[in-house]
Amino acid sequence: MDISFNEEHEELRRTVRRFLDDRSDEQAVRNTMDTEQGYDEDVWKKMAQQMGLQGLIVPAEHGGAGLGAVEMMVVLEEMGRALLCAPYLSTAVLAASAIAEAGTDAAKKEILAGIADGSTIATVALVDEGADWGVGDVTMKATADGSSFTLTGKKTFVLDGHTANVILVVAHAGDGLALFRVDAGAAGLETSALPTLDQTRKLASLSFSGTPAIRISAAGDQTAAIERSLALTLIGITAEQVGGAQRCLEMSTQYAKERLQFGRPIGSFQAIKHRCADMLVSVEFSKSAVYNAGFIAAEGGEGLAEAVNMAKSYCSEAFFKAAGDTIQIHGGMGFTWEHPAHLYFKRAKSSSLLFGGPLQHREQLANRVGIS
């Protein structure tokens, strides 16, 4: 397996970067993060219609581009770099892959085209209130009512759960874990946006009471299928982390060249220079971790779960360290509201904990590779 990007990948990266430079600059991020909705409808529409981004991994027969993990990783690295505020990870990665992995043909037909053309915002409601991130931690049970179902209970930390039109709820059916579709506005559904540490990524808690739900997964237990979808989502999150960390490195390096104290650029002091050099090493290692996982996923190779655990553990810590060091290198300026360093710092900690933190992923990895 060669971990290297071809010319099409590079072109995709350039195109997405140009678009985000234009439509998701710092001011746009600040304006959008301040809204409860958390995304700009015009930008969302153009992402789908001009760029085809929402349909990136949606199969061509359902109106998407039918691309894979490598392209998804390239796009999310750029989005993480720009701190794009949009329900992209939830809709185009998490929900799209959950349907692709676990959905029936009918469900694919009904939902995926809307995701690809930007008209549907979708998400997956995984975490039960008070429970952890694992698929195995879900205890919510769907109640069968003839051939239809109802849901009662609470899900929390749902990405964009307050703006999604289509919510895919992970709950137990009689024959194992299944995926249920609940539409926004359904009877007995209450959504409330959470006040998030990271304002650029919106989360919601959802309450269901006797809410009608349509089972959209095929018969049988879908644990493995949902885990595959989560693995892809984790590659997406870690790609965002790489993009964010790379941006922190660039900001820090740039500032270290320009800021003069004691009559010389602070980057000429080894205390600053070496911090930047260590950041460079950890950014390169982060790229290795994510690209390794992304290429394994794309080529269907062995060791995907291990690669994802490594990436989530390493990239989370590397991004958080880079963001913290970026504040430190910028001195007082880095602590101000006006400077973007805090946006990356908050994103770094929240994305580190999303879908399991470094410790949890290392514990899983240790179990998988036989560090007993």
Added chain:
Amino acid sequence: MSKTMSEDELRQRTQALLAEAHPDKVDRVTFRGTQFDHGLAWVHFPEGHGGLGLTPNLQAIVNDEIRNNADTFYNDIELNPIGIGMGGPVVLTYASEEWKKRLLRPMFTCEEIWCQLFSEPSAGSDVAGLSSRAVRDGDEWVVNGQKVWTTLAHVSKWGMLVTRTNPDVPKHKGLSYFLLDMESEGVDVRPLYQITGEAEFNEIFLTDVRIPADRMFGTEGDGWQVAITTLMNERTALGGGSGHRKAGPTATLEHLWNDRDKTNTSAAADAIMRDRVTQLHIESELLRVTSLRARATQKTGGNPGPEGSVGKLAQSEIYKRTWETCLDVLGKESLTFEEGYELRRPAGSPRTPTQLAKYQFLRSRANSIEGGTSEVMRNILGERVLGLPGEPRVDKAVAWKDIPRS
């Protein structure tokens, strides 16, 4: 200018070499000598000097072809690393035709081992500040001074010596580069014992050593440039990690961990230590993947990115922590050091994982010093990769003799 040759033709030429001299049938010197004569020693060297004037990446084809067709592989980069890895390129670039003819073949066959005499007690990271002196006397130079950390000097025929020929100019400008016959009178090689008790390296005392003037590589005062050529070839040889999963220090760590004494440890202590082991597993894997990425970039002919520069620094630091963690995993057992500290040359005898961990715990402290300290590597990453400004230099425009020295 590199010539082009198809991979098939290169394979055929290697087959012709194997037909004439096969590693399973002839000794090392005969085989390697024949390989040299066929131009398959360094394919990127010119014809007549062990090469065919091709691009360096084609050497892998020759090596693979030999490996695939013989049980014996004379991997003599281990026997003569300084010569083959660094001496070869320097000789090719700076030596006269006559000296190329004289030096390259026995270097490749390992009949003549090489060493490099750069570092001095007063000049480590700041090697350009070195103090040994060469004074011209007729057709000869007379050298006095002391060198340290000289690998293989005790078995070497040739030394690459950098010494000061002019103390009245700034430090980089007063150095010259010599080919030193290590059998010359006045060359005293002594073992330099390190914290393991072993002497992998030497210190060398040079007392009125006479070198013929035509053994200078480059011109007088040009020694720093020649030394840079040598060192550039050194750093690419270090760093990058083990090419295989389940190899290297982490494999030993995981072996010791899974083999640990589980009595007398609390669940909490066990969980913390397990997390440390797992972190090192990850870093070691990422070291491997980073080096694969660098190689993939090289293969596509792309410009080497930062992924190619971070290996040396990362590897040194990861290895030190890995071996240190091994001792923490062993716990009380690490209080003893069975192989002892008898001052000696390395014997190369095999070690059990426990013995290896204890030995490497000590040996690995040099990883972040040899071949460029981690501090120097961070300066290089900061300045050359990230483009940060250098430190103000107080010694750059000053005559060497006027620079303060400890």
